[in-house]
Amino acid sequence: MGTSSQTIGAPGVTRVHSNSVGDVIQAHREAIGARRYEPIGKMLNILLGPDDEAAYMQKKDVRERIARLSQYRGLQLDWGNDGPIIAYAPHRSSCLFPFGISKPPRAYDPVPMAKHGSKIKQELEDYASGYMMGRDGTTFMILRPVMYIGVWIMASLYTMVGRADRQGDYPTLLINPKTREGHIVGGSIILTTAHPTGMESMPWEGAKR
Numbered sequence: 001m002g003t004s005s006q007t008i009g010a011p012g013v014t015r016v017h018s019n020s021v022g023d024v025i026q027a028h029r030e031a032i033g034a035r036r037y038e039p040i041g042k043m044l045n046i047l048l049g050p051d052d053e054a055a056y057m058q059k060k061d062v063r064e065r066i067a068r069l070s071q072y073r074g075l076q077l078d079w080g081n082d083g084p085i086i087a088y089a090p091h092r093s094s095c096l097f098p099f100g101i102s103k104p105p106r107a108y109d110p111v112p113m114a115k116h117g118s119k120i121k122q123e124l125e126d127y128a129s130g131y132m133m134g135r136d137g138t139t140f141m142i143l144r145p146v147m148y149i150g151v152w153i154m155a156s157l158y159t160m161v162g163r164a165d166r167q168g169d170y171p172t173l174l175i176n177p178k179t180r181e182g183h184i185v186g187g188s189i190i191l192t193t194a195h196p197t198g199m200e201s202m203p204w205e206g207a208k209r
Contacts (some may be wrong), residue, residue, distance in 0.1 A: 022135045024089075024185050025174070028096040031089055037098055038088040040160075040191070041153035045083075046173065048075040049145040053129040062126045069120055072110035077122055079104050084182070086151060086160075095160075095189060097182035101175050124175060132174065141177055145170030146184060151191075163188045 031037045048054075055062045056070075069076070084101045088094075106119035128141040147170070149160040162171040164187055171187035 021132070021174070021185050024094055025134060025138075025183055028089055028094070028183050032096065032098050036090050037096060038092070039098075040086050040088060040095070041151040041158065042081075043083040043086045043097075044080060044150040044152055044157075045076055045078040046143075046146060046150075047148040048077075048127060048143060049147045049170065050075065051129045051144055055126050055128055065123075066126050068109065068111060069107060069122070075127060077104050077124070077127065078107050083152070086149070086184075094186075095171075095184040100180035101182035102180060124177070138176055138181070139178075140174040140181075140183075142172060142174060144172040145187070146173055146189075149189070159192050161190045161192055163190060 051057065056066055056075075057063075079102070082102060082105055084097050085099055087096055087098050089096050103124065104122040106121050109115070109118040109120050124141055124143070127143050129144055130142050132140045132142055134140065146162040148162065151158045151160055164170050169186045171184050171189055174183045174185060175181070
């Protein structure tokens, strides 16, 4: 999916043009309004790959803030049972969140010697790679690349795996920080069982076999 943008205003903010992600966002909005989407399940968590433009790479204080979580579970945001509904857009061309994306709750401290029951705040902004401004002036946080999404479907755990498209772009999660409107654009996403077979393994299972 091609994009056309230009930097405006503050650093890290881009404006999309007519032949770009803006068209996908508009199509998602129309599909939500007409209820022309296909629910997949509840998003439990999302795992991002490293990005040089992300806040945790640009700011030392952000790296230090998320280190306690990231050193044990990678660049992951966890919603647990409070996760938003994720759905396919028409023709399964991309994914959308018909009811928006809630702010992730505080996560349990994964450090083995941590105080029992202690929790750590999860801030979407700490993982964002700048912001994008749509044609209507809507601002979205950019979280990329999306590598894995844990999804709860009919009492079973599944994984959506992010893959690069022909242009080499991986899926990107866009979130409006005010309204919580959310979209996944670009790349491709494949729905699999929780434990893929063959040479592929989940990031938390270590290196590829």
